Amino acid sequence: MLDLSYIRKQFPGLQSDWILMDNAGGSQMTQAAIHRINEFITSSNVQLGATYHTSHLATQRMIDNQHIMAKYINAADSGEIVMGSSTSMLIRILAMNIGKYFPAGGEIIVTNCDHEANIGAWRELENLGFVIKTWKINPGSFELELDDLKKLLSDKTRLVAFTHTSNILGRINPVKEITQLAHEYGAWVCVDAVAYAPHRPIDVQDWDVDFYVYSFYKTYGPHYAMMYGKKQHLLELPGNNHYFIGQNETAYKFQPGNVNYELAWGVTGIVDYFNNLAVHHNTQNIFELIADHEEKLCKELISFLETKKSVRIIGPKSFDKAIRVPTISFVAGDIDSESIVLKTDKHKIAIRFGDFYAARLIDDLKLRQQNGVIRISMVHYNTMEETQQLIKVLDKVLGADS
Ligand SMILES: Cc1ncc(COP(=O)(O)O)c(C=O)c1O
Incomplete structure (x- = not known):
């Protein structure tokens, strides 16, 4: 298992009270x-x-x-x-x-x-x-x-x-x-x-x-x-x-x-950084541990999203590490994606909405009118606790019936 406490200490930018899940936009920089x-x-x-x-x-x-x-x-x-x-x-x-x-x-x-x-x-x-x-x-x-x-x-x-x-x-x-x-x-x-x-x-x-x-x-x-x-x-x-x-x-x-x-x-x-991580975890293949951890985060979030009737995951519904990375996008009925993200901001959870410069995809999927998708992009330094906190907030924001 990944030693998350050790990993998070390698990133000065993670020493804040925000949950950073816009990593596909920009990740934190390692101290190394x-x-x-x-x-x-x-x-x-x-x-x-x-x-x-x-x-x-x-x-x-x-x-x-x-x-x-x-x-x-x-x-x-x-x-x-x-x-x-x-x-x-x-x-x-x-x-x-x-x-x-x-x-x-x-x-x-x-x-x-x-x-x-x-x-x-x-x-x-x-x-x-x-x-x-x-x-x-x-x-x-x-x-x-x-x-x-x-x-x-x-x-x-x-x-x-x-x-x-x-x-x-x-x-x-x-x-x-x-x-x-x-x-x-x-x-x-x-x-x-x-x-x-x-x-x-x-x-x-x-x-x-x-x-x-x-x-x-x-x-x-x-x-x-x-x-x-x-x-x-x-x-x-x-x-x-x-x-x-x-x-x-x-x-x-x-x-x-x-x-x-x-x-x-x-x-x-x-x-x-990755070499140090491999030594710390006593492994030749640190990315195997990273993929396992990311899969767990994906499973937690996707399983939650699947319980929401209004949510449509834009991408594979699988959480299998061989199929996807923890960059998970969705829309909620025809609700404006911006309105959801403005609410999660208030809980100090950094996620994002939009087309992410994949403009042709958003247009072809006819998602422009609702301001694109809501994207949660996690990486190996995100924790299960952060994911559960996000789920708690999304549960409120999306509403019980949705
Ligand atoms: C998949 C993908 N490709 C390319 C880019 C562009 O990268 P850069 O800002 O280094 O030009 C981005 C930036 O968001 C991206 O997400």
């Missing part, structure tokens, strides 16, 4: 990441690549950043780790490259359940002559179905952009199978892992993904992001850097200007 940011600024805040000692230290930390993050996601090569300001920006940089690399007439498949970060940048390639197709969820099961993807794939498909986990639906999509299917048609995949990465381990080699992107401010670190790209692809794509940055560069080609040194060093603190 805060320490690394501080460490960079106070002991190596100089430009890289010079001959003096402090510059050597700063340079080494940036090299270590790529090695540490590559190991964390099981990338084969540290040059495959591209750092950037946000997932939205990294996907835009990638889309610009794909637009230059593939000839017009190529097809790109996007979903209707992604955050707009992994849709809009690709849709804009229509202006360059690409054909954009949409892989829609089954509105009954809220599931992306492989059979529907098969109907869209062709030998002209260049890329499939999809989410590992929707930030509304919470379902873990079968990334390996989807990637394998796309590869059968010679297409690459770009996976948005922002809503997945806080919950489960990442293995880009096992899944064979081409591009895999996520943000650290939702994974216990600072406002910064990372894109994994297969080395061969990074070598082939033109890049966005100065003309004298060689074509044989990988990550550097996609990082015009300096990376943010202190944040890049800061994110290695997230890995320190």
Whole structure:
């Protein structure tokens, strides 16, 4: 079992009387990441690549950043780790490259359940002559179905952009199978892992993904992001850097200007955090314990929501850790979702309503008029007591009969 009392001590932001359950919006930062940011600024805040000692230290930390993050996601090569300001920006940089690399007439498949970060940048390639197709969820099961993807794939498909986990639906999509299917048609995949990465381990080699992107401010670190790209692809794509940055560069080609040194060093603190947790719990696989705990929280909340007649869960009703993460969205009849959240605010419970920038999903599900969904997004540092407190408040807010 997770030692929640130990875990919560690792997050200064949790030392308040609020119950923070808007973690898919932004999680708390671990002390280990805060320490690394501080460490960079106070002991190596100089430009890289010079001959003096402090510059050597700063340079080494940036090299270590790529090695540490590559190991964390099981990338084969540290040059495959591209750092950037946000997932939205990294996907835009990638889309610009794909637009230059593939000839017009190529097809790109996007979903209707992604955050707009992994849709809009690709849709804009229509202006360059690409054909954009949409892989829609089954509105009954809220599931992306492989059979529907098969109907869209062709030998002209260049890329499939999809989410590992929707930030509304919470379902873990079968990334390996989807990637394998796309590869059968010679297409690459770009996976948005922002809503997945806080919950489960990442293995880009096992899944064979081409591009895999996520943000650290939702994974216990600072406002910064990372894109994994297969080395061969990074070598082939033109890049966005100065003309004298060689074509044989990988990550550097996609990082015009300096990376943010202190944040890049800061994110290695997230890995320190998970390593420390593994030692504290005497396990090789801390994410197994995390998944078990999250499943218990899901079970508690979903079982409660299922007792409410007016509640419709927007996503899988299953609490199985293999099927979903504890990002749970619902609507209550046709009640304005904002009105519910304004009431829970009063009890110092931080949840949220809206479209979460998955605007096309909310529109396709016809939930715009009621202000989108109510979303409760928990992570491993949330406790059973917090979940029960939320349930108590929701029970009052939703009313006995509903
Ligand atoms: C699933 C998902 N993808 C992408 C993003 C965008 O991330 P960023 O703010 O780093 O661009 C978000 C942010 O909410 C998200 O939830």
